[in-house]
Amino acid sequence: MLPEYRNEPFVDFSVKANADAMRTALSKVGDELGRTYPLLIGGEHIELADTFDSLNPAKPSQVVGSFAKATVEHANQAVEVAATTFESWRNVAAEERARYLFRAAAVMRRRKFEFMAWLVYEVSKSWAEADADVAEAIDFMEYYGRQAIKFGGPQPVVAYNGEENELRYVPLGVTVVIPPWNFALAIMVGMTTAAIAAGNTVVLKPASASPAIAAQFVRLLVEEAGLPDGVVNFVPGSGGAMGDALVDHAKTRLIAFTGSKEIGLRIFERSAKLQPGQIWLKRTILEMGGKDGIVVDETADLDAAADAIVASAFGFQGQKCSACSRAIIVDSVYSTVLKKVVDRTKKLTMGDPTDPKHHMGAVVDQKAFDKIREYIEIGKSEGRLMLGGETGDGSEGYFIPPTIIADIAPEARLSLEEIFGPVLAFIKANDWKHALEIANNTEYGLTGAVFSRSRERLEEARRDFHVGNLYFNRKCTGALVGVQPFGGFNMSGTDSKAGGPDYLLLFTQAKTITDRF
Numbered sequence: 101m102l103p104e105y106r107n108e109p110f111v112d113f114s115v116k117a118n119a120d121a122m123r124t125a126l127s128k129v130g131d132e133l134g135r136t137y138p139l140l141i142g143g144e145h146i147e148l149a150d151t152f153d154s155l156n157p158a159k160p161s162q163v164v165g166s167f168a169k170a171t172v173e174h175a176n177q178a179v180e181v182a183a184t185t186f187e188s189w190r191n192v193a194a195e196e197r198a199r200y201l202f203r204a205a206a207v208m209r210r211r212k213f214e215f216m217a218w219l220v221y222e223v224s225k226s227w228a229e230a231d232a233d234v235a236e237a238i239d240f241m242e243y244y245g246r247q248a249i250k251f252g253g254p255q256p257v258v259a260y261n262g263e264e265n266e267l268r269y270v271p272l273g274v275t276v277v278i279p280p281w282n283f284a285l286a287i288m289v290g291m292t293t294a295a296i297a298a299g300n301t302v303v304l305k306p307a308s309a310s311p312a313i314a315a316q317f318v319r320l321l322v323e324e325a326g327l328p329d330g331v332v333n334f335v336p337g338s339g340g341a342m343g344d345a346l347v348d349h350a351k352t353r354l355i356a357f358t359g360s361k362e363i364g365l366r367i368f369e370r371s372a373k374l375q376p377g378q379i380w381l382k383r384t385i386l387e388m389g390g391k392d393g394i395v396v397d398e399t400a401d402l403d404a405a406a407d408a409i410v411a412s413a414f415g416f417q418g419q420k421c422s423a424c425s426r427a428i429i430v431d432s433v434y435s436t437v438l439k440k441v442v443d444r445t446k447k448l449t450m451g452d453p454t455d456p457k458h459h460m461g462a463v464v465d466q467k468a469f470d471k472i473r474e475y476i477e478i479g480k481s482e483g484r485l486m487l488g489g490e491t492g493d494g495s496e497g498y499f500i501p502p503t504i505i506a507d508i509a510p511e512a513r514l515s516l517e518e519i520f521g522p523v524l525a526f527i528k529a530n531d532w533k534h535a536l537e538i539a540n541n542t543e544y545g546l547t548g549a550v551f552s553r554s555r556e557r558l559e560e561a562r563r564d565f566h567v568g569n570l571y572f573n574r575k576c577t578g579a580l581v582g583v584q585p586f587g588g589f590n591m592s593g594t595d596s597k598a599g600g601p602d603y604l605l606l607f608t609q610a611k612t613i614t615d616r617f
């Protein structure tokens with residue numbers, strides 16, 4: 101019997117055996133860096149002369165892997181193969197589809213330190229952040245496998261004399277999966293396996309900064325979980341160069357995207373345009389950026405609030421869509437909270453994350469490094485620099501220290517624009533009402549948190565703080581699969597609620613069948 105779904109526990113690295121296992125994995129994966137990876141289309145490995153490199157952000161001279169660079173022709177070929185494979189895969193029973201996910205989850209669980217090590221090298225995650233990413237990936241497979249079984253058979257409808265009526269969820273078709281690099285394993289695995297579990301076939305275009313971890317996962321699915329050829333097709337390449345072709349293809353049925361607002365809107369627009377030969381309206385799942393705030397009022401536990409702000413703002417260098425990039429504090433406790441946050445942040449260490457003593461690694465690449473530095477300069481002109489702000493030139497690693505800028509006005513750029521780095525704006529509110537108003541003043545609506553001991557205010561926030569994931573008296577990052585289904589409002593996307601009870605249905609369409617006797 102299938103055991104009840106449970107979240108994968110986190111690794112306790114203070115246990116020597118676990119720390120040793122992580123060191124062994126880092127050494128093993130370290131020996132595998134720099135290899136070349138082909139495309140995978142219909143089970144065929146395609147090597148190309150044209151490649152691009154994935155680099156270690158903490159040591160940009162270190163190549164994590166070189167990847168065949170798919171062209172528009174490869175993108176089209178992958179969609180065609182996925183369309184052909186769909187004709188058989190869609191008839192595979194839900195239980196059988198789910199078993200591929202359970203097997204993949206079991207293999208990943210056995211090799212979890214190795215997967216963590218890839219994340220440390222490729223996107224500069226600390227050990228704890230890498231562990232959370234791998235645990236979430238395992239959770240997605242366990243959760244969606246069970247959802248596939250749940251929705252695999254006929255669903256209950258109202259009885260009607262003389263007829264047998266049923267409603268079934270049937271798969272959609274070719275799903276183009278376009279993940280971001282930040283939850284390089286979890287989000288890529290979540291979108292890919294939800295599509296497979298629902299009976300769709302996949303063309304996976306990994307993020308250009310994290311193709312190695314995606315290649316490891318595809319290999320696991322195909323070589324260790326035994327997924328049939330063509331169910332998942334792997335086409336690394338430039339999103340700009342071949343992403344449009346995947347989205348535009350007439351046989352693409354669904355696009356599952358997580359990434360920036362800019363690219364999400366582009367996909368939204370392009371996918372709405374009918375292509376010659378296209379006979380459906382393409383469906384899009386678009387999970388986009390955030391500008392997330394933590395509100396603290398004068399009744400709150402200020403130490404707990406400061407701990408949560410630091411964890412939410414600087415975990416994984418602030419590169420989470422859920423990260424707290426705005427601390428909105430009521431006037432009477434503003435200076436106290438600011439001091440507590442600055443003092444705690446000073447204790448964070450930053451450096452090569454292969455060393456577990458570091459809380460923070462590097463930001464993902466030169467582009468991110470340059471963009472964040474620009475925002476720090478903007479912040480300096482908009483507010484008072486309290487901590488950080490100084491960076492090298494990136495040649496020795498894209499390190500940006502945790503940066504706190506106080507006295508940012510609610511309408512300032514630092515308050516409203518997603519930076520996606522370790523930069524925290526402190527914003528002073530006159531009182532609770534004003535704080536809630538500021539919390540809602542961006543175009544996004546992803547996560548938010550409130551620290552208060554006032555039940556009345558928490559209830560007001562429950563009703564009026566307009567975000568997809570709202571937390572009271574805890575940090576605003578770290579949603580767990582099945583526990584806190586994840587997704588945002590407004591420009592944060594289509595609120596698909598990854599890891600939630602309805603998510604898999606987005607990868608299906610419902611068919612009603614009536615048999616009159």
Ligand SMILES: NC(=O)c1ccc[n+]([C@@H]2O[C@H](COP(=O)([O-])OP(=O)(O)OC[C@H]3O[C@@H](n4cnc5c(N)ncnc54)[C@H](O)[C@@H]3O)[C@@H](O)[C@H]2O)c1
Pocket residue numbers: 278279280281282283287305306307308338339340342343344347358359360361362363364366367387388389390420421422518520546586587588592593
């Ligand atoms: N809402 C969420 O659940 C969530 C989760 C994680 C990250 N994010 C957001 O993701 C962003 C960071 O990720 P990113 O830098 O990888 O985002 P991005 O938008 O730059 O890239 C996302 C993906 O889109 C691809 N892409 C680029 N151009 C394309 C095109 N023209 N057509 C198709 N695909 C194209 C990229 O190669 C990548 O795979 C942040 O804005 C963050 O908030 C959101």
Ligand SMILES: N[C@@H](CCC=O)C(=O)O
Pocket residue numbers: 282283419420421422576577578579580586
């Ligand atoms: N689901 C993650 C955020 C994903 C985006 O980066 C969290 O809840 O922190």
